[in-house]
Amino acid sequence: MSMIAMQGVTKRYERGGETLTVLERLDLTVPKGDFVALMGPSGSGKSTILNLVGGLDVPDEGRISVAGQEITAMSRADLPAWRSRHVGFVFQAFNLVPVLTALENVLLPLNLQPLSRAERRKQAEFALQVVGLSDRMHHRPRQLSGGQEQRVAIARAIVTDPDLVLADEPTGDLDRESANAVMDLLRRLNNEMKKTLVVVTHDPVAAEHARRVLHLDKGVLAREVQNPASSRAAAEAGGAR
Amino acid sequence: MSMPLRLVGRHLRAHWLRTALTITSLVVTLFLFCFLVSIVTTLEDMVKQSATNRLFVQSAVSLFQDIPLDYQSKIDQVPGTDKVTKFQWFGSYYKERDNFLAQFGVDHEIFLDMYRREMEILGPDGKPSEEARQAAQAALAADRRACIIGEGLVRDEKFQWKVGDTVPIQSTFFAKTDGTAWDFNVVAVYHPLKANFDDRQIFFRYDYLEEMIKAGLCVGAQGVGVYVVNVEDGHDNGQVIADIDGLFANGPQRTMTMTEAAFQALFVSMMGNVPLFLGVIGGAVVFAVVFSVVNTMLMSARQRTHEVGILKALGYTDGAVGWLLLVESLVLSLLGGGLGVALAVGLAEPMRVGMGKFFPQYTVHPETAVWGLVISLGVGVVAGLGPALAASRLRPVQALRSEG
Numbered sequence: 001m002s003m004i005a006m007q008g009v010t011k012r013y014e015r016g017g018e019t020l021t022v023l024e025r026l027d028l029t030v031p032k033g034d035f036v037a038l039m040g041p042s043g044s045g046k047s048t049i050l051n052l053v054g055g056l057d058v059p060d061e062g063r064i065s066v067a068g069q070e071i072t073a074m075s076r077a078d079l080p081a082w083r084s085r086h087v088g089f090v091f092q093a094f095n096l097v098p099v100l101t102a103l104e105n106v107l108l109p110l111n112l113q114p115l116s117r118a119e120r121r122k123q124a125e126f127a128l129q130v131v132g133l134s135d136r137m138h139h140r141p142r143q144l145s146g147g148q149e150q151r152v153a154i155a156r157a158i159v160t161d162p163d164l165v166l167a168d169e170p171t172g173d174l175d176r177e178s179a180n181a182v183m184d185l186l187r188r189l190n191n192e193m194k195k196t197l198v199v200v201t202h203d204p205v206a207a208e209h210a211r212r213v214l215h216l217d218k219g220v221l222a223r224e225v226q227n228p229a230s231s232r233a234a235a236e237a238g239g240a241r
Numbered sequence: 242m243s244m245p246l247r248l249v250g251r252h253l254r255a256h257w258l259r260t261a262l263t264i265t266s267l268v269v270t271l272f273l274f275c276f277l278v279s280i281v282t283t284l285e286d287m288v289k290q291s292a293t294n295r296l297f298v299q300s301a302v303s304l305f306q307d308i309p310l311d312y313q314s315k316i317d318q319v320p321g322t323d324k325v326t327k328f329q330w331f332g333s334y335y336k337e338r339d340n341f342l343a344q345f346g347v348d349h350e351i352f353l354d355m356y357r358r359e360m361e362i363l364g365p366d367g368k369p370s371e372e373a374r375q376a377a378q379a380a381l382a383a384d385r386r387a388c389i390i391g392e393g394l395v396r397d398e399k400f401q402w403k404v405g406d407t408v409p410i411q412s413t414f415f416a417k418t419d420g421t422a423w424d425f426n427v428v429a430v431y432h433p434l435k436a437n438f439d440d441r442q443i444f445f446r447y448d449y450l451e452e453m454i455k456a457g458l459c460v461g462a463q464g465v466g467v468y469v470v471n472v473e474d475g476h477d478n479g480q481v482i483a484d485i486d487g488l489f490a491n492g493p494q495r496t497m498t499m500t501e502a503a504f505q506a507l508f509v510s511m512m513g514n515v516p517l518f519l520g521v522i523g524g525a526v527v528f529a530v531v532f533s534v535v536n537t538m539l540m541s542a543r544q545r546t547h548e549v550g551i552l553k554a555l556g557y558t559d560g561a562v563g564w565l566l567l568v569e570s571l572v573l574s575l576l577g578g579g580l581g582v583a584l585a586v587g588l589a590e591p592m593r594v595g596m597g598k599f600f601p602q603y604t605v606h607p608e609t610a611v612w613g614l615v616i617s618l619g620v621g622v623v624a625g626l627g628p629a630l631a632a633s634r635l636r637p638v639q640a641l642r643s644e645g
Binding site: 099 | 552637
């Protein structure tokens with residue numbers, strides 16, 4: 001069963017009086033439980049795919065279904081409730097609310113769920129435990145390192161137990177060590193919690209954590225690599241011989 | 242506290258200086274609003290609390306034009322007239338011109354009886370009694386320099402007068418020809434029974450003034466500025482007014498007779514259109530603070546655009562995000578406005594004492610306080626609505642692209 005199904009999706013932007021086509025009749029299917037890395041040059045439409053799949057933006061043409069629901073048929077008023085139940089976002093700049101503590105940031109999406117206060121807190125603490133930040137839950141974002149902030153953002157993304165996690169350059173602002181920790185965490189979410197993940201990245205090392213890598217160029221899918229880590233190992237082994 | 246409200250509180254605390262300045266401007270504005278409105282309502286109260294059975298007779302030309310003394314006996318003959326007293330403004334002050342006094346020469350034989358509903362005389366024990374009234378009446382009759390003072394002059398540190406004191410008073414209207422002060426003997430203290438009856442007045446014998454004028458010991462002409470008439474129960478004020486004014490329609494001095502309420506209203510109107518003047522100032526102040534709070538909310542909303550994007554990405558609806566900004570504006574305005582109103586109510590009594598001689602009945606009505614809170618609410622809605630609508634209309638992807 002597919003988690004994401006994009007059919008003939010076109011997205012255009014108006015910039016300075018010119019129309020820029022970012023995605024051109026794109027067809028993309030991501031099966032449930034997959035871990036996909038989207039790569040490509042700037043402006044190739046990677047982040048636009050995330051925004052469209054997450055219901056943050058709407059396509060000019062085409063249809064998008066997520067977890068069996070056609071989100072392009074939903075009204076603007078219906079999308080927030082759908083998003084809160086089905087999608088978790090992780091952003092490059094972490095996007096934590098600076099005036100709230102780590103725990104409070106993780107609680108934000110839970111406020112939209114029909115849970116008691118105690119249940120919310122229990123779930124938020126569990127999410128922080130999953131990302132290894134139980135001892136930092138009362139810290140404000142500015143009191144955390146970049147890697148820790150991103151782990152809080154991941155906890156916030158998974159706290160409502162969504163079907164799909166969308167990460168836009170999650171390691172873009174991190175050093176290598178922190179980036180690896182974040183990607184390991186995302187892979188664990190995929191392996192152990194069976195979350196479907198779509199990660200946009202420029203970083204080939206980060207992309208190796210995915211099950212497959214999709215390369216975009218000028219709004220169309222240019223290339224697909226299955227099991228990128230083993231492919232690279234095989235390529236390196238071949239080169240060594 | 243729910244998370245969204247906590248978010249509002251945290252933002253207000255995070256920008257504490259901006260929050261404090263906005264709240265301070267609202268405190269000052271609503272305090273001023275309540276004060277100005279209360280001045281107007283105090284003036285209106287003076288008119289509303291006027292005696293319904295009392296008429297004031299003055300010159301048709303002006304309040305400052307005296308009317309002849311022989312009018313009194315003619316007015317007394319008008320059907321429906323119960324008692325008539327002279328009520329002569331003395332234009333006096335104590336030691337310095339700043340210590341202005343509301344002092345009147347009256348017909349001492351009947352004055353205390355005419356003003357039974359307005360004041361009671363305090364005895365030596367400080368309590369009002371009929372005996373004290375009779376004693377005061379006797380003391381007035383026995384001493385031509387006797388005077389009765391309001392308890393406000395006893396309490397005021399600048400005066401601290403008491404029964405038995407001889408007080409030197411200067412008059413700008415009836416200055417003594419030798420340049421010395423008039424000496425009056427305090428024989429009784431009154432306590433006002435109505436809020437619109439000033440507790441700082443002095444009443445003395447008109448015949449003493451008349452003697453001094455006749456003897457050439459003071460400047461000023463014979464005559465009287467105002468006659469006060471008590472109307473008998475069951476008589477129509479309008480008819481008595483028409484009869485009195487009709488009596489002098491052909492001169493030598495035409496009169497203008499009016500009810501006490503109309504007389505009080507005339508006094509208020511002599512200050513100009515006070516309600517309009519104060520209303521314009523109050524309105525302008527409130528108008529200005531709306532801009533101040535709007536500016537604060539616009540700054541706050543601009544800084545929070547990125548956060549709006551985050552909340553929307555997490556699933557918060559357009560309405561919920563807009564509501565957060567509106568609530569922030571309402572919290573600011575109600576906190577500041579509420580404090581301003583509370584301050585105006587809390588300081589009403591000290592201000593009444595401070596403004597004693599100008600607005601001795603100054604008070605902040607509950608309606609004024611409620612209006613102050615309603616205006617605070619209105620300021621909050623007006624200031625918060627624009628940013629709230631803008632935030633709610635923002636597409637999440639647009640908001641997320643803004644600077645965090």
